[in-house]
Amino acid sequence: MQQIFQTNATPAEYNRLGRDFPFPDLRNTLCQNCLKSEYTPHGYYQRYLIAENFEGYIEIRRYICSCCQVTVSLLPWFCHPRRSFSVELIHCLLVKFLDWTESVVSFLGGFAKTHGVKVSRQLIYQFKKRVVRNCNIILMEVTRQFNLESPVSNSNEQRNRVKDALNIIETKSPNPCQVSMNMFSHGSHTYLTP
Ligand SMILES: [Zn+2]
Numbered sequence: 001m002q003q004i005f006q007t008n009a010t011p012a013e014y015n016r017l018g019r020d021f022p023f024p025d026l027r028n029t030l031c032q033n034c035l036k037s038e039y040t041p042h043g044y045y046q047r048y049l050i051a052e053n054f055e056g057y058i059e060i061r062r063y064i065c066s067c068c069q070v071t072v073s074l075l076p077w078f079c080h081p082r083r084s085f086s087v088e089l090i091h092c093l094l095v096k097f098l099d100w101t102e103s104v105v106s107f108l109g110g111f112a113k114t115h116g117v118k119v120s121r122q123l124i125y126q127f128k129k130r131v132v133r134n135c136n137i138i139l140m141e142v143t144r145q146f147n148l149e150s151p152v153s154n155s156n157e158q159r160n161r162v163k164d165a166l167n168i169i170e171t172k173s174p175n176p177c178q179v180s181m182n183m184f185s186h187g188s189h190t191y192l193t194p
Contacts, residue, residue, distance in 0.1 A: 001033070004075045004181040011054040011086060014076055019044060023061040023074055037067035051078060051086035052115055077177040081184065081193050089117060090191055091166065091176035094131055097124055098163040128159075130192040135162040138191070141183045142168050 005024045007014065014021055026039040042064035046057040061074045078086045085093075093111065100107045104121055112118050131138070135158045142152050142165045153164035169179050180190045188194070 001070060001072045002075055002081050002184075003072050004077050004079070004081075004184050006178070006181065007076045007078075009076070011049055011051040011058065011076075011078055014078075015049075015054060015056065015058050018059050021059070021061075026063045026072065026074075031065035031068060031070060033065060033070040034068035037065050039063035039072060040066055042071055045073070047075075047079065048084045049079060049086060050084045050117060051089060052117065055117075077181045080180065081190060083192060085117075087177045087180045087191070088175075089115070090127060091169070091180075093119065093124065094127060094191070095163075095166050095170055097128060098159065098166065127192060131166075132158045132162055134189060134191065134193075135165075137187065137189045138162055138165045138183075141179070141186065141189075144186075145179060145182055146172050 009017070009021070027041070029039055031037050031039060040063065042062040044059045044061055047060050049056065049058050058076075058079075060079075063072045063074070064070070065072075075081065078088060080087045080090055083090065092115070096111070097107060104124065108119055108121065108124065139152045139161060142148065146168065148168075152168060153161040155161050155164065169176055173179050184190045184193075
């Protein structure tokens with residue numbers, strides 16, 4: 001299982017502290033899988049992260065339930081489950097790309113220049129496909145998290161609907177990590193998962 005936690009640390013700060021980082025303590029938390037035992041510390045693993053001003057391996061704290069053996073990995077909120085790219089980077093890429101009307105080559109060239117991160121054409125198309133597939137979940141989450149009373153989008157086209165939802169996140173939330181974390185803890189989905 002993966003659990004996302006909030007932190008004010010940037011990826012570089014998180015990495016600098018390594019295992020000294022003040023991770024959330026799950027020792028007195030009941031296992032969410034079997035509800036029979038509490039978690040115990042279960043070491044660390046390394047995970048690759050690509051963020052705007054950081055790229056490299058970071059330490060991820062792990063816990064285990066001594067009863068059912070389920071493990072819990074604690075992801076800092078800038079980590080997107082199953083992806084190397086950070087949540088902020090994925091959000092920023094998608095907001096810009098869904099609005100882009102010129103060639104993908106010029107988009108990726110510009111993005112590399114302004115954000116210092118190289119993205120392949122294959123990857124950006126994959127991101128777009130995934131986020132469009134998660135359109136309904138994202139729209140529901142945006143409505144729920146921001147208590148919206150009017151529809152997120154009036155478009156019938158999935159691509160435009162998800163674009164409108166991401167733009168609402170962009171204007172209402174100072175940090176997409178918050179939205180992504182809430183989305184994931186509510187239903188195990190976020191921008192690109194499952
Ligand atoms: Zn358990």
